[in-house]
Amino acid sequence: MIKIDNLIKRVGDKVILKGVSLNITKGETVGILGPNGAGKSTLLKVIATLLKPTSGEVTIDGLDLKKDPIKIKSKLGYLPHASLLYDHFTPYENLKFFSKVYYLDNVEERIHKLIDDVGLRLFTHEPVKSFSRGMVQRIAIARSIIHDPEILLLDEPHTGLDQQAIGILNNVVAKLQERDVTTLIVTHDFLQAAKVCDRIVIVRNGRIADDFLLEGQDINLLQKRYQSVVEGDSNAI
Amino acid sequence: MLFKGAMALAWKDLYTEWKTKQTISTMLIFAGLVVIVFSFAFDPMNTTVKAIIPGLIWVIIVFAGLLGLNRSFTSEGKNDTIHALIVAPLDPSSIYLGKFISNLVMILIVEIISIPFLFILFDFKFHANLLYFILTIFIGTFGFVSAGTFLAALSSNSRSSEMLLPIILFPISTPILIGAVQATKIQLISPDKFASAISWMQLITAYDLIIFVACFILYEYVQEV
């Protein structure tokens, strides 16, 4: 589904990604972990088409990122830490706008269903600016899956959320897993990573340091492998 | 597709403006203040002052327009909504087009209100051909907004974008300022030289086309993150 070959990304004089190769098959839920500044978010942003690779190949669903960015973009759902929502708009108006931007038709029903799913039906017509962080993030989740993406990219989605919102997020991810949606989660949260992911990639210093399958929500295995890789690194969390 | 995305974006901006009325009201108040400052600086009772009215119209458009242009991209920085537009399957050019349309509409609204207000306060008797006058204002604004939208996107990358924008926009838009002021002046003050007003309007149109096309093509490079 996602094929990355020797990806290098430079920002200014700093080399953030120093040759990352990664192969992710359809339906996998991959957790990307690593110390601060390791390049996790940058990797996700490159896949999300927010950053252009300096060199290397990125192929998504058989399409080359350089040649078919628009086609690829319509397959991606991106949910970063910032909400990407317009404050003055209500959840309904926000979703309506984004459905237009994704060129979707007949969306009324879908918008209302999404708002229901994230449990904000009573707030459908309240402006987002009056919402708490948890509520905003719920709408942000709805925004990121408005177009039924085949790939969902989550950047630190659990940070700053209350338990309920985390529950909703995990539910959404679980539902998408059933539908064979590929999910990439950049996170610091071992517990959540172990809960939802079935494969873990550890990024360190702009390179992939470890890549293994995780079965049965084995948080101990995850912690052990993480420590063995990142050990001795002063930047470790 | 290109147009559909652009219209969605323009509609979004204008609808936000309709809800908050922040930018347009600021632009209008500013335009009003410029008129008042000018009426103190140049006595409106003096008949020779009529000659500065064409220039005054464009001073209002440019300075009030600058306020709106400044906001158009920095407002997308809140909650990183610009990233949402980039990851969406929108062609970069349609983001430029959408922003261009919303800025154009906003400045036109300001003009529709502030220019008659200026005529009233300066007791100016309008004898020109209204249709040509409106056309002149429109093509002049078109050029100013096409360069302005593009350079606003460019300057929004800087931390001090409000300071950078006028410095990069004014030199680039000098042909518009010269041409539009001249064309307006001929129409309002000496209608007998109408033919040269047409020449000026042709110059503005040429500028509009060149700058609009160049900005439309180059926008992709400005937007890369």
Place this chain on the structure above:
Amino acid sequence: MKKYQDIELDYAKGVQPVSTIHKLLTYTTAILFIVLVYMAFIYSPVEKTMGPVQKIFYAHVPSAWIAGVAFLGVFILSIAFLITRKRIYDLYAGISAEIGVVFTTIVLTTGPIWGRSSWNSWWSWEPRLTTTLILWFIYLAYVMIRHMDSPWDKRARLAAVFGIIGFLDVPIVFFAIRWWNTKMHPIVFGEGKDQSGGGLEPEMLATLFVGLGAFTLLYIVLLQKGVMIEKAKIAVQAYKEKLQDKLVR
């Protein structure tokens, strides 16, 4: 869509020694300038109507020429940068713009000095002079964009885009000012009043050509020098960062 090419600069080689060609060019330029001073003040005759003030012409015209060349350079290098994404083009474009601003400043100071004696006023809103003034502002804006506080690749990209738009704008500015200056009677082609051309003595013409040659060489020397300094800066910065990494550990 553009290619994503590796942006590579030879930091590894560090600061390189000054090339022989550059040294040779520097000396030739110095000699040519001495020749120019001789030709301007001793060899060429004093102009009848304007007097010795006319000598400023030998600095004014070549400076204007260099300003034009420098800004054309910015335009071409900007396009080259956007296509190839090689940093070297950006360095050259930046230096070229800075040189252009300096020479435009010379044009804008020598022009009024000359004008004071020939038109009896410091400044006239004459098309060429006014266009030069706008040009000066456009490229000051360009330099300001280059001093933006962000990673170099972003700065370079934005500056390149502005370099292209700015250059496209210049001819339109010129036409607008020319029409405006002729008091609203547009002329498309044909010449208005001309202060420089026509009826030059052969000695004067020879001096002018030496001036053009000397200034062109000076432009090349300054361009090379500027890029060398930029490269050295980058090498030092890269070295500093490496050292920092080591010291932290």
